[in-house]
Amino acid sequence: MKTKILAVLVAITVPICVGIAFAAPMSVQVRNARVRATPSQLGKTVAAVDYGEVVETGAVQNGWYPVTMPDGAKGWLHESALSKKPVAMRAGTSDVDTGVSSDEVALAGKGFNEQVEAKLRAEGTLDYTWVDRMAALEVGAEQIVEFRRQGNLPGGAL
Amino acid sequence: MNARHWLALSIGMGLLTALWFCGCEGVGEVGAELGRATGVLTEDQAESVKRGATAVEKSWQDLTPEQEYYIGRAVAARVFETYQPLDRPEANAYLNLLGQSLAVFSERPETFGGYRFLLLDSDEVNAFAAPGGLILVTRGMLRCCENEDELAAVLAHEICHVQAKHGLRAIKQSRLTEAFTIVAAESAKQLGSEELASLTREFESSVGDVVMTLTTSGYSRTQERDADAAAVRLLKRAGYPEAAILTMLKRMDERLATARGLGFAKTHPSASSRADALKPAIPTAQAAPDAVRQQRFATAMQPVLGGR
Numbered sequence: 001m002k003t004k005i006l007a008v009l010v011a012i013t014v015p016i017c018v019g020i021a022f023a024a025p026m027s028v029q030v031r032n033a034r035v036r037a038t039p040s041q042l043g044k045t046v047a048a049v050d051y052g053e054v055v056e057t058g059a060v061q062n063g064w065y066p067v068t069m070p071d072g073a074k075g076w077l078h079e080s081a082l083s084k085k086p087v088a089m090r091a092g093t094s095d096v097d098t099g100v101s102s103d104e105v106a107l108a109g110k111g112f113n114e115q116v117e118a119k120l121r122a123e124g125t126l127d128y129t130w131v132d133r134m135a136a137l138e139v140g141a142e143q144i145v146e147f148r149r150q151g152n153l154p155g156g157a158l
Numbered sequence: 159m160n161a162r163h164w165l166a167l168s169i170g171m172g173l174l175t176a177l178w179f180c181g182c183e184g185v186g187e188v189g190a191e192l193g194r195a196t197g198v199l200t201e202d203q204a205e206s207v208k209r210g211a212t213a214v215e216k217s218w219q220d221l222t223p224e225q226e227y228y229i230g231r232a233v234a235a236r237v238f239e240t241y242q243p244l245d246r247p248e249a250n251a252y253l254n255l256l257g258q259s260l261a262v263f264s265e266r267p268e269t270f271g272g273y274r275f276l277l278l279d280s281d282e283v284n285a286f287a288a289p290g291g292l293i294l295v296t297r298g299m300l301r302c303c304e305n306e307d308e309l310a311a312v313l314a315h316e317i318c319h320v321q322a323k324h325g326l327r328a329i330k331q332s333r334l335t336e337a338f339t340i341v342a343a344e345s346a347k348q349l350g351s352e353e354l355a356s357l358t359r360e361f362e363s364s365v366g367d368v369v370m371t372l373t374t375s376g377y378s379r380t381q382e383r384d385a386d387a388a389a390v391r392l393l394k395r396a397g398y399p400e401a402a403i404l405t406m407l408k409r410m411d412e413r414l415a416t417a418r419g420l421g422f423a424k425t426h427p428s429a430s431s432r433a434d435a436l437k438p439a440i441p442t443a444q445a446a447p448d449a450v451r452q453q454r455f456a457t458a459m460q461p462v463l464g465g466r
Binding site for chain 1: 221222223224225227228229231232234235236238239243250251254255256258259262263265266267268269270271272274275276292306337338341349354355357358361362364396397398448450451454
């Protein structure tokens, strides 16, 4: 019985230990993301990161990764903004830095992308006028905080 | 099984779980490595398994947020061919304040291009969530909402479709396999004109699959139920009364009673059955809608709704 308990403990702790040991560089997989001072989408912005940038991550906590930027600055990014896979090759980074092959990076950067949309636009197949107008309807974190304050929706569990 | 076997098995399971969590390798690669390590597979066989597995495993889950974004943009553009956008800046600004303030509380707050919302100039009761977060709501659907809380329930449901990538799941596997094969075969960063033409065809077909699901065939009942349940959790996290989704569904049921077979009624399970499924998870006590929220909803939406 004792051995079984030990076995279960090992099965639980090994992945955790390996997970911590593998705390590793991750790539930003959204166009741009704000690194927050606290693990909250409404937290103060300490830095902005762009698609393909690589940040050093610690152990994930409730969907949030503690991240360290190349310049040493620290903050939090939500897991939905990050990928363990490389997403784009950036100027100044090498395969050695990212630990992946150029082929992998090229694969991630291709596919259904800007090049395909440009072809559809050029052919006049699709009209993107309103799609572009929609994209411009961005709301900032400060506006959201104010909207929620006025509407008596304080706090909230982020 | 003796104690040593138990321990060995658990360590193995632990390592496999760890590999899975780390996302270091695909399942096929892990399988191939295990096969090679245990002597079950030869080097050549292991390589073959890896190559075969890589092609087969590519599915909607392998689409990156960037690819999802471009699919979603084309889906929205296609929907605009049938449904005219409602060009009312104040109403759309309010819709985005509300929608984006909900999206930050979702389980997937970050998408490649972010969540955006727009009203459609249609009396049909309907709403569409294009992959990546472009969410479209008809004037007819807006009429089912008497206050901000109920509109929040509609938007939360759509955000949860995006969160669960229900739109991407509508894409036929054959198209994705073809697209990934084209991409993998071409090593250059920019695609050649022939490959680009083939890929664009697969892209258009994939977009067609999603549009067909959104506007005609609808998501599965399970996906709708999941989006409803996730919407209740999202409303709660954002501080909105969960019961708002029940009052909204009740009003929708009344409106749809006169429009069977059209729009939302065509693509969604009945509003009353959705409400029945949700009731056990929602507190019955309901506070009166907040006065400020009621007022700002009316100010932004009355001009659009007119006499309802």
